[in-house]
Amino acid sequence: MARWKELPAGLDSRERRLVAELRRLKDHSGLSLAALAGKTGYSRSSWERYLNGKQPVPRAAVEELAQVCGADPTRLVVLHDVAAQARQQPPAAAAPDAAATAQAGVPVTPAVGAEPPGQEPAAGPVPGTVPLRTVPLRTVPLRTVPLRAFLAGIAAAVVVAFGAGLLTGGAWADDGPGAEDSGTSGYRRGVAYDCDIRRENAGLRAGHSTSREILLDTNSTGFDVVEVQCLLREHGFDPKTTDGLYGQDTKEAATRFQSARGLVADGIVGPKTWAELRR
Missing domain, CATH: 1.10.260.40 (lambda repressor-like DNA-binding domains)
Incomplete structure (x- = not known):
């Protein structure tokens, strides 16, 4: 790969x-x-x-x-x-405003020069300081509540997963040696699939299946069959189609291939035939 x-x-x-x-x-x-x-x-x-x-x-x-x-x-x-x-x-702001911080449960430090609640403000700012404008709690955007709810829902989905x-x-969980796909997921009948032939460490591949042991015979269908048809064609035994249906033409091509490789020429693709196809 x-x-x-x-x-x-x-x-x-x-x-x-x-x-x-x-x-x-x-x-x-x-x-x-x-x-x-x-x-x-x-x-x-x-x-x-x-x-x-x-x-x-x-x-x-x-x-x-x-x-x-x-x-x-x-x-x-x-x-x-x-x-x-x-x-x-x-993008996250450099620092949260006072209202958002208060809503999150973090105490808000009064602005320099601000008077405690219930008292009249001083006549002017404390000498040598610059008063900071406080933000009333009512200005907190209400959209933060739906956002929190959404993130909580995502977290719950992750927990369920x-x-x-x-x-x-x-x-x-079947990543170990011998693991194979079923070869049927997403397969559509009546479609002639392309063969993407390449050689890798594991042997010859056509890009449709990684199978090496599954048994295939007349009326088998799926991407495992497409893989066999592509490999047969690559070895010079043309099954006349790459539609994923193990019909008579595919069986005859497999039989000729088995005979040429000294295998039991029954047209049934098993582990030994797979091994020769992958060479």
């Missing part, structure tokens, strides 16, 4: 967390940017901008990425909403 570029230094920490999780999910799926574009409503260049922190990721793109990678979108949507809220907040095991990596 190609090394990711460094994210922009000025990227907010919450945005950085979201992009890092999306990168991890994309890498876990084994999909290239081109393959990802073919399975979602977003172009390859759009995914390049989103995953390199050049442009905020739309909420719908987060949900589609989770869907095609077979992951629960709840955790990613929570991270997206937190990052989106952070983008809408104005933790409780469900979503923020502790539960969605990717």
Whole structure:
């Protein structure tokens, strides 16, 4: 897998967390940017901008990425909403005004030269000092209450996600050796998928599945089948389609491939056939 570029230094920490999780999910799926574009409503260049922190990721793109990678979108949507809220907040002021500080429960120090409540003000400022204008409590913007309520709701959602095991990596608990995708999430019948053939440390890949053991035979469907069809074509045994349906043409191509590699020529793709396809 190609090394990711460094994210922009000025990227907010919450945005950085979201992009890092999306990168991890994309890498876990084994999909290239081109393959990802073919399975979602977003172009390859759009995914390049989103995953390199050049442009905020739309909420719908987060949900589609989770869907095609077979992951629960709840955790990613929570991270997206937190990052989106952070983008809408104005830069923090150098110091809070007196009213906001008082509402937060912090005692307000009287302005220099100000008289205690209930007493008449002095005739003039204390010599050598500059009186500060105090701000009445009634001037506190009422919009701070909805903002607090919103942030409290976000915090509650994060707590729920933790409780469900979503923020502790539960969605990717099968990252160890032998872990495989189901190969059906986001698959659409009747679509001829492109083959993005490349060679990596784990062997030959076509960008649709990381499977190496799943059994495939007549009437199997999904991205595992697309992967097999692409690899058969790459090895010179054309199945005549890359639509993800294990039909008679695919079975015959697999049988010829198995015979050429000295395998049991039954047309059923299993671990040994996968191993030869990945070579």
